[in-house]
Amino acid sequence: MKRYDVLIVGRGIAGNTLALTLLSKGLNIQVVDLPKPNSPSRLAAGLYNPFTGKRTVKTWMAAEIFPFLETFYQSIEKKTGASFLHIKPAYRPFLSIQDYNEWTGSGNEENSSFFLNPEPNHEHYRPWIRNPFGGIEYKHSGYVDTVTYLDAGEKLLQENDCLRKDFFRHSDVEETEEGIQWGDALYRYIVFCEGAQAFSNPFFPKVPIVANKGEILTLRIPDLPLVEIITQGAFLIQKEPGIFHAGSTYRWVFKGEEPEERGAQEIKDKLNKWLNxxxxxxxxxxGVRPASKDRRPLMGFLNQRPRFLIFNGLGTKGVSLAPYWAEELSQLIIHQKDLPEEVDIRRFYLN
Ligand SMILES: Cc1cc2nc3c(=O)[nH]c(=O)nc-3n(C[C@H](O)[C@H](O)[C@H](O)COP(=O)(O)OP(=O)(O)OC[C@H]3O[C@@H](n4cnc5c(N)ncnc54)[C@H](O)[C@@H]3O)c2cc1C
Structure with missing residues (x-):
């Protein structure tokens, strides 16, 4: 019987990033994935941005997560020859005096020099973007072309004979004293990276994932030459000259996964406030994002099943969270290093 260190189920941003992390550390892995046509990891705009939310606050653990993600994606670019990391300034215009006052009174500016351009050139944006009260410009922001990233990962995994494109049935797994048996192979660990499909995972019953539907638009804007990201309620990212992604919507209650026209309208209403x-x-x-109840990743194992792990709950921030937390998960798998409590899946279970 063949023996492996880890079997990864699902290869969206979470599974792909974990697989590449473990591979780079010399682990013997296998990945099984059956891609969905509207996989959120493929249709995501790929934006990463150190400040988010209506009140524009620094995102959780930005100081650790943001430098890490750039180094990680660049290392995969180097290994594969693909180009998918686009480091770009992101500009957030102020549309009202309240907006401006909230920011200047927030204290964000003083302790964020690493992430902020001290002197954004507002005139640069003014021909196309309404910014009557100026704005702020982030550094260490940008986007990952997730399709190119996932395709590069696929190639690398195939070269290492690690990838199987197939549906994984949980009932095919058998837990033995020596490890987990799946088909004709034995694994020390299995990590579920199933995104919103994790609801039916019997090893993590009632997994605390909250499905969040999002729409995203592709727009032709021939008269907009800006390569910088604009973010104010909605974001706008140039993908190629004249072609942009704009998004996104966030819906907790929804019927199907199909895109809805009201979603498109919601995004356009936001753009129309500042796009000239x-x-x-x-x-x-x-697509449907796998969020968690407390907006933190869901990772690790349950006490009664230490060979079964989960890596999920990346929500709206798969691109920025995956590299740092895949590294932490690899430390748990290789060195049994505990995860911080706030990401450990056990916070939701009474063991
Ligand atoms: C409209 C929209 C815009 C977004 N924009 C951004 C953005 O700009 N920046 C950002 O960081 N994030 C963004 N996101 C969020 C991002 O897409 C998610 O955080 C991320 O995709 C989660 O990745 P995942 O790997 O956990 O899940 P998924 O992408 O769902 O991947 C899970 C994979 O596992 C496979 N799978 C599941 N079960 C099985 C099984 N039994 N057998 C075989 N395969 C299986 C699935 O087919 C899939 O390939 C956006 C999401 C949406 C919907």
């Missing part, structure tokens, strides 16, 4: 040029809608897509 006309645009044409080319495409509307929707």
């Amino acid at each position: 040029v006309s645009y044409e809608q080319l495409n509307l897509q929707a």
Whole structure:
């Protein structure tokens, strides 16, 4: 019987990032994944941005997570020859005096020099973006072209004979004293990276994942030459000259996974508050994000099943969270280093 260190189930941003992390550390892994056409990891805009939310606050653990993600994606670019990390300033215009006052009174500016351009050039944006009260410009922001990233990962895993494109049935797994048997192979650990499909995972019953539907638009904006990201309620990212991604919506209650026109309208209403040029809608897509109840990743194992692990709950921030937390999970797998309590899945279970 063949023996492996780890079997990874699911290869969205979470599974792909964990697989590449473990591979780089010399672990003997296998990945099984059956991609969905509207996989959120493939349709994501890939934006990472150190400040988020209506009140524009620094995101959780930004100082650790953001430098780490750039180094990680660059290392995979180097290994694969692919190009998917686009480090770009992100500009957030102030649309009202309240907006400006909230920011200047927040104290964010004083302790964030690593992430903020001290002197953004507001005039640079003014021909196309309404910014009557100026704005702020982030550094260490950008986007990952997630399709190219996932395709590069696929190639690397195939070269290492690690990838199987197949549906994984939980009932095919058998727990033995020596490890986990799946087919004709034995694994020390199995890590579930199933995204929102984790609801039916019997090893993590009632997994505290909250499905969150999101729409994203592709727009043609021939008169907008900006390569910087604009973010104010909605974001706008140039993917190629004249073609942009705009998003996203966040819906906790929804019926199906199909894109809804009201989602497109919601995004356009937000853009229309600050975008001064006309645009044409080319495409509307929707996917379901795997969020968690407390907006923190869901990771690790349950006490009664230490060979069964989970890596999920990345919510709206898969691109920024995955590299740092895949590294932490690899430390748990290789060195039994405990995870911080706030990401440990056991916070939701009474063991
Ligand atoms: C509209 C929209 C825009 C977004 N924009 C951004 C953004 O700009 N920046 C950002 O960071 N994040 C963004 N996100 C969020 C991001 O997409 C998620 O955080 C991320 O995709 C989660 O990745 P995942 O690997 O956990 O899940 P998924 O992408 O769902 O991957 C899970 C994989 O596992 C496979 N799988 C599951 N069960 C099985 C099984 N039994 N057998 C075989 N395969 C299985 C699935 O088919 C899939 O391939 C966006 C999401 C949406 C919907």
